[in-house]
Amino acid sequence: METILSSKTKTVIIGSDRPFTIIGERINPTGRKLLAQEMAAGDFSRVEKDALAQVEAGAHVLDVNAGIPLIDEPAVLAQTIQLVQSLVDLPICIDSSIIEALKQGLAVVEGKALVNSVTGENESMEAVFPLVKKYGAAVIGISNDEDGVSQDPDVRFAVAKKIVERVMDYGIAKEDVIIDPLIMPIGAVPQSGREFFKLLYRIQTELGVNTTGGASNISFGLPNRQGINAHFIAAAIANGMTSAITNPCEESVRMAIRAGDLLAGHDENCMTWIKANRKPGEGRRRRRTTE
C-alpha cells in the first residue's frame, strides 16, 4: 500500500515499508487566535514562518487550513495554498469541512494533493469523491458517519471499510484513501489507546490502506501532553501507523518519530537516528594521509 503525493517537483510516498510521513499541522487558525486574526486581515507572515519552520523541522506534507469564522474560507484557503507552495516545494494537505473550499483549493494546488477530509456520511462521500477523482488527488477518510463518532472500535472499523469500498465506485484507487481511525482523548476514553492500536492493525491487514490521525488528540485534558504525544506516536508507528498530522517543530515529536522508525526497521543502518544524535561539533572527517 503506497499513497503517492506530489508538489511541483517533489514526490512523497506514504507506506508501511518506509519512514513515517509527517503532515505538518501548524498552518491552521483553529485554536490559534492570533493567526486567525492575522489571516482574516490578510496578513500571512505567520503562515510563511510556519511553513518554513515545519519544512526545516522535517515535515513531508503541509496541512493548510483556513477555517476562520465569517471569512470567505474558499478564497482564503486557495490563497494560502498558493502562498505556501510559492515558498516551499512540498505536497499540500487541503484541510476544510467546506466542500467549496476543498474545490477551490484543489483548483489551485500544484501536484497531487491530499484532501482532508471525507467522512463515512453519504452526503460527504457524494460531494468529496467526485472532486478527488476530478483533480486526481488522494483523500483522508475519517471513520465517523451519520451516527457520529462511535466509541465502539468495531463500528469505527466498519465505517472505514465502507469508505474504502465506496471510493472504488468512483474510480479512485484504494491506495489513494488514507484512513483516520480517530484518536480519542485517553483522559476521557480510558481504552482509546489500545483500541486505536487494534484499529491500526485491522485497517492495514484487512483493508490494506494507509493510516493517519491527529496525534495530539490523545493527550487532551492531561498534563505533560508532549510526553504522552511523543510516546503515543512511537507506539503508533510500532503498531503500523504510516502518517500523522502533527507538529514537527516539537523536538519530542521528532525524536519519537525517529525512534519509531528505527524500531520499525525503517531507518537504514540507523543513519537518521545517528545523524540526529551526533554531538554538536562531531562529524569531523580526517583525510587519508599519504606518506
Added chain:
Amino acid sequence: MSNELDDLYEGILDGDMGATPDNVQTALDAGLAPDVILNEGMISAMSEVGQLFEEGEYFVPEMLISARAMQAGLGVLKPHLVASGVDPLGTVVVGTVQGDMHDIGKNLVTMMLEGAGFEVIDLGVDVKPERFIEAIRENKPQVVAMSALLTTTMPKMGVTIDAMREAGVLETVKVMVGGAPVTAEFAEKIGANGYAPDASQAATLAKSFLA
C-alpha cells in the same frame, strides 16, 4: 597523492558498499599495486573508522557498513593480492567460548580484524577448548581471540587457556579476550596476553602482538 586511493578511502569511510568494488577496480586499472591499494586505500580507511569509533564519533552501524564496504572491495582485490604474492598481516583464530551463544560482538571483532588486514578463522559460538586447540594446530595463527558475554561463561576463557597450555600450543600464540563482563584485570588473572574493550581496540591489540 592519488585520486583513486582517496576515492576508495572515502568510499569505505562512508560505508559505500556499491562504490567500493568499482573504486578498487579503478585503482587496479590505474596501475596501482594491489598491496598499495590494500594498505593505503582500505586498511588505512578501516583504521580511521576504528579511530572515529573509539572517539565516539562513529557508531556501530557505521562501523558495520564500512566493514561491509571493505569486504565488498576485497572481493575484487583478493585475486590480485594472491597473484602478486601479498600475504595477510597475520592470522587470528576467533570464537565465543563454550556455553556462550553471543556472536554480535565477536562478529564485530572479526570485521575489524579483517579490516586491519588479518586473515580471520572464525570458529563461531559455543566453541569448546578442543576446537580452539585444533584450529591453532591447523591454521598456525599468531593470535587467538576469545569472546564471552556472560559472567557464567567468562571462566571458560581461563579453562580454554589452561587446555591450550596442556596441549602445548599456548606458547605459539598470543591470546586476547573481550566481552561485556571481561576486564583487563580478569584477562591478566587467567593468563591472557591482552584485553580489548571494543572491536576497534581488538584490531589494534592484535596488530601490537605482531611487532
